[in-house]
Amino acid sequence: xxxxxxxxxxERLTGRSEEPSPHDIRERTxxxxxxxxxxxxxxxxxxxxxxxxxxxxxxxxSIGANVEEANAGESKRDFIHKMGxxxxxxxxxxxxxxxxxxxxxxxxxxxxxxxxxxxxxxxLSTIIRMQRKRACKTINNLSGFSF
Numbered sequence: 001x002x003x004x005x006x007x008x009x010x011e012r013l014t015g016r017s018e019e020p021s022p023h024d025i026r027e028r029t030x031x032x033x034x035x036x037x038x039x040x041x042x043x044x045x046x047x048x049x050x051x052x053x054x055x056x057x058x059x060x061x062s063i064g065a066n067v068e069e070a071n072a073g074e075s076k077r078d079f080i081h082k083m084g085x086x087x088x089x090x091x092x093x094x095x096x097x098x099x100x101x102x103x104x105x106x107x108x109x110x111x112x113x114x115x116x117x118x119x120x121x122x123x124l125s126t127i128i129r130m131q132r133k134r135a136c137k138t139i140n141n142l143s144g145f146s147f
Contacts, residue, residue: 025123026071029064029086032116036060036093039109048103056096060113063089063120076135080128087124093117 040053063086070082094117101110 025127026064026067028123029067029120032113032120033061033064035109035113035116039106039113042106042109043100043104049100052096052100052103056093056100059089059092059096060117062086063093067124076131080131080135083124083128083131087121087128090117090120090124094121 036056040057043049043053066082066086066089070079070086073079073082094114097110097114097117101107101114104110
């Protein structure tokens with residue numbers, strides 16, 4: 001069996017294709033981190049760009065790391081907390097990108113990353129809001145039971 005046949009078989013058995021969905025927050029934050037790394041590598045080596053790039057790198061890469069941690073969370077509360085941290089990092093990333101806009105010529109990529117970071121903040125906010133609602137429904141459903 002060649003690679004394509006194995007991929008088709010795996011997809012039939014698992015219900016998942018090899019390619020991640022563009023709606024997969026884990027993949028989306030990973031791709032965002034890759035773009036941040038590439039941007040930082042392309043920045044001039046002047047003091048301002050080095051310092052801003054360092055801060056951008058920490059915040060931008062940690063969004064995906066916190067999403068990964070959330071998916072391995074020990075509880076619903078842990079999941080919500082770690083997604084909240086990821087959202088805070090996305091907001092911080094926007095800040096560093098805005099500062100870099102002033103100092104560098106990489107305007108197109110920075111604009112694109114700013115739009116993506118805005119979208120990530122909105123997506124993460126929606127995930128957190130939905131999970132909080134689900135947690136409240138679970139608690140409300142259990143309140144009718146006596147132990």
